[in-house]
Amino acid sequence: MAETRTLRVTGKEPVADGVVALTLADPHGARLPDWTPGAHIDLILPGGLVRQYSLCGDRWDAYTYRIAVLRETNGRGGSAYIHDGLDIGEAVGLGGPRNNFPVVPAGRYLFIAGGIGITPLLPMIAQVDLLGADWQLLYGGRREASLAFGRDLAGYGDRVHLRPEDRYGLLDLTGFLTAWQPGTRVYSCGPVPLLAAVERACADLPPHTLRMERFTASMLTGPARSAPFEIELARSKTVLTVPAGSSVLDVLAAAGADVLSSCRQGVCGTCEITVLSGEPDHRDSVLDDTERAAGTCMFACVSRSRSDRLVVDL
Amino acid sequence: MKPPISYADPFDHDNLEDPGPLHASLRGAGPVVHLSRYDTYALARYEQVHAALTDWQRFQSAAGVGLSNFRYEKPWRPPSLLLEADPPQHDAPRRVLSAIIGPRALHRLRDQWATVADDLVDRVLSGGDVVDAVPALAEAFPLRVFPDAVGIPAEGRENLLPYGDHLFNAFGPPNDLVVAGAPRIADLSAWVNAQCARDVLSPDGFGAAIWAAADRGDLTSEQAPLVVRSLLSAGVDTTVHGLSAVLYAFATNPEQWQRLRKQPSLARVAFDEAVRWESPVQTFFRTATTDVTVGETVIPDGAKILMFLGAANRDPRRWENPDSFDLCRDPSGHVGFGMGIHQCVGQHIARLEAESVLTALARRVPHIELAGPVHRHHNNTLRAWRSIPVRLHRK
Numbered sequence: 001m002a003e004t005r006t007l008r009v010t011g012k013e014p015v016a017d018g019v020v021a022l023t024l025a026d027p028h029g030a031r032l033p034d035w036t037p038g039a040h041i042d043l044i045l046p047g048g049l050v051r052q053y054s055l056c057g058d059r060w061d062a063y064t065y066r067i068a069v070l071r072e073t074n075g076r077g078g079s080a081y082i083h084d085g086l087d088i089g090e091a092v093g094l095g096g097p098r099n100n101f102p103v104v105p106a107g108r109y110l111f112i113a114g115g116i117g118i119t120p121l122l123p124m125i126a127q128v129d130l131l132g133a134d135w136q137l138l139y140g141g142r143r144e145a146s147l148a149f150g151r152d153l154a155g156y157g158d159r160v161h162l163r164p165e166d167r168y169g170l171l172d173l174t175g176f177l178t179a180w181q182p183g184t185r186v187y188s189c190g191p192v193p194l195l196a197a198v199e200r201a202c203a204d205l206p207p208h209t210l211r212m213e214r215f216t217a218s219m220l221t222g223p224a225r226s227a228p229f230e231i232e233l234a235r236s237k238t239v240l241t242v243p244a245g246s247s248v249l250d251v252l253a254a255a256g257a258d259v260l261s262s263c264r265q266g267v268c269g270t271c272e273i274t275v276l277s278g279e280p281d282h283r284d285s286v287l288d289d290t291e292r293a294a295g296t297c298m299f300a301c302v303s304r305s306r307s308d309r310l311v312v313d314l
Numbered sequence: 315m316k317p318p319i320s321y322a323d324p325f326d327h328d329n330l331e332d333p334g335p336l337h338a339s340l341r342g343a344g345p346v347v348h349l350s351r352y353d354t355y356a357l358a359r360y361e362q363v364h365a366a367l368t369d370w371q372r373f374q375s376a377a378g379v380g381l382s383n384f385r386y387e388k389p390w391r392p393p394s395l396l397l398e399a400d401p402p403q404h405d406a407p408r409r410v411l412s413a414i415i416g417p418r419a420l421h422r423l424r425d426q427w428a429t430v431a432d433d434l435v436d437r438v439l440s441g442g443d444v445v446d447a448v449p450a451l452a453e454a455f456p457l458r459v460f461p462d463a464v465g466i467p468a469e470g471r472e473n474l475l476p477y478g479d480h481l482f483n484a485f486g487p488p489n490d491l492v493v494a495g496a497p498r499i500a501d502l503s504a505w506v507n508a509q510c511a512r513d514v515l516s517p518d519g520f521g522a523a524i525w526a527a528a529d530r531g532d533l534t535s536e537q538a539p540l541v542v543r544s545l546l547s548a549g550v551d552t553t554v555h556g557l558s559a560v561l562y563a564f565a566t567n568p569e570q571w572q573r574l575r576k577q578p579s580l581a582r583v584a585f586d587e588a589v590r591w592e593s594p595v596q597t598f599f600r601t602a603t604t605d606v607t608v609g610e611t612v613i614p615d616g617a618k619i620l621m622f623l624g625a626a627n628r629d630p631r632r633w634e635n636p637d638s639f640d641l642c643r644d645p646s647g648h649v650g651f652g653m654g655i656h657q658c659v660g661q662h663i664a665r666l667e668a669e670s671v672l673t674a675l676a677r678r679v680p681h682i683e684l685a686g687p688v689h690r691h692h693n694n695t696l697r698a699w700r701s702i703p704v705r706l707h708r709k
Binding site: 031034036037059060062099102103104105106127130131185208209253258260261262263264268269270271272286287291297 | 368369370371401402403405406409416417418529530531532533534537577579580582583644645646647648651653654655657661662665
C-alpha cells in the first residue's frame, strides 16, 4: 500500500566547507521514483519545514538519492537542522522529484555554477558527457575548500574551470562566454547575484539559449503537516479523516470513491482530483509551480493537506 | 538454474485467437520461462512484469521493444524516440510530449469530445438497433477526434489503422501477419512521415505544440517530426481496441452496464478495468543490459525478454477473480499501459475518449447485448477485434 512517502538517511559526509552530502534511501529498500538531471526533491523535515534540494547523484542507481546541503548562515533553520540535527538512520518526508530545469538536447553546453549551485549541474554534466556533447564548466566559490565535488570534476580535465574567488576574483563570465557559438545552451545555477550577472552576460544571445534555476521565495512554502486532516467529498457530503500514515488515495478507496490510480508515486497523473477548497500540500512530480500555487487540483496518491480540511469534487 | 522451457509460439494464430491457456501455463511454469522457439525469455506473472517494466536500467527499450534485437539488427524504420529509447535520449521527447498530452492539458478537449460522442451515438442509433461496434463506435470515434487533435489533414486518414496494424505486427516475429502487411508499408510509412512535417499540421493541435517545443529548444528540429510520428503510431489502433474491449465487456456483462448507467462516473474505472481484462497491448519486449537474475534464473546480457502484460493483468496472485470484468474492482495498478518511464504517455487521451463514448452511450442505451458471432483480428502485439455485432436498445 502507498504510505506517506519517507526516505531514510543512509549516509552523511562533509564534501566542502559548510557543505554536507546526504544519501537517502527508501526505508524498505524499494526503488525510488525516477528522476532526470536538473530535478529537485522536497525534503519535509520534522516540524514541517519543507526545503528543496537538487538531486546530484547517479540516476542509474535506482535505490539512493544524493543531495548536498550548504549551511545557510542567515537561513530559516532547514539547513542548520540538516547539518546539526539530522543523523544517519532518521526519516524525512519526500515530495517530488520535480524538474523545472531539464537538460534540452544540444551539441554544445556551457555550464556556470556558483557555490552549491553545482548540484543540479553535476548529473547534467555526467549525462551530456555520456552523450558525447561538447561542454565546459565555469565553477566559482569563495575558496577552493568551498567548491563541493571539485575533486570529482577534476576527472573531466580541462573542460572544467574551477575559479575560487580568493584567487581569481569574480567569475569572468564574458571571457567564458566567448566559447559560445550558435546552438550552444547555457545552464547556470547559483546565488542570485551570479544569476543576475549571467543573465546580463547572455542578454545578446538568442532566446532560449540560457536556462537557469532559481529557488525563489514562492517555492519555499509554509510548513507541511504530518498531522491527520479531513477530506470532504462535496457531492456526497461525506467527511473522511486521513491519518498521518495513510495516503488520500487509500482513504478514498476504502470509502468506495472511484479514484483511479496507476503509478502511486505522483508521476503519471492518473489520480488527479479537483480541489474545491482548502490548501493541498503538493508532493507530486506533475504540476508546475503555477499549478501548484493555484491549488485547484491534487494527486491523491502522494499529496496531502496544509489546511485542516480539503473539500474535493467527488 | 535453468528455467522451465516452453515450446509454444505466442504469435501463432491459435494463441492470438485465445491467449488465455498459454498465459496460464506460462504463469504456472515459474517466474521466468525460456521460449525455445525464439530463444527469448518470458515473464508472465504480475510481480515480475511490473518489476521489469519499472527497471529501465536493466531491462532496456533501446534495443527494440519487439523481437528484433537492435544490437544486432537494423530496425525497419528509424527507432521511436520514446518507445525505443532509454535515458538520457528518452528524456526530452518524453517530457515534451507528456506536457502536451498530460491530464491537465486535455481539459480543454473534454466538452468538445463529449459533443462529438453525443453526435456519433445519435447517428449510430438512427441507423437501426443492430450495429457492428468495431467500425461504428470503436473505430469511428478515435478516427474522428484524435487526428483532429493532432492536427493532420482530413485526407488520407484511412492510412492510420493499416499503418498501426503493421507497426504492432512488426514487434513480433516475421510471420504471415508481417508478410501480409509488407507490400503496403513503404507507402503507408511515407504518408505517415509526411503528416509529421510542420507545414502540414494545423496550428492548434498537438503536432504544432511539438514543433513549438522545438522552437523553444526543448527538442531539436530533427526530433520534432519523430515525436509527432509517435502520436500517430501509438495513438490510434491501441485506443480502437481498448474501446472495442470495453464495449465487448459491457455487451457480455449486462449487470455491469446497469451499474455504469446508475453511476456514470464509473466510466474511467470501466475503461481501465477493460484494459486490465483485455490488455489491448498484450506484449512488449525488453533487452537485458547485464546478466539479470529473475527468480533463480540468470537472464544473460543481451537476451530478449518478452513481457506478457495480458497475462500479468490476469495473474491470480495479484487479482481476485481475474477473468471477470467487474466494476466493483479497483483496476488501479494494472500494467495494460505499462509502468515506469515508458508508461503509455497517451493514457489520458485514451481515458478521455472512452469516457466520452461510454457517457454518451449510457445516457441513451438501457441495454446492450451481442447480436451475432464476434470476430477477433489477429495482430502480433494487439488484442484486437474485427467485428462485435451488438444490439443497442434505445430508450
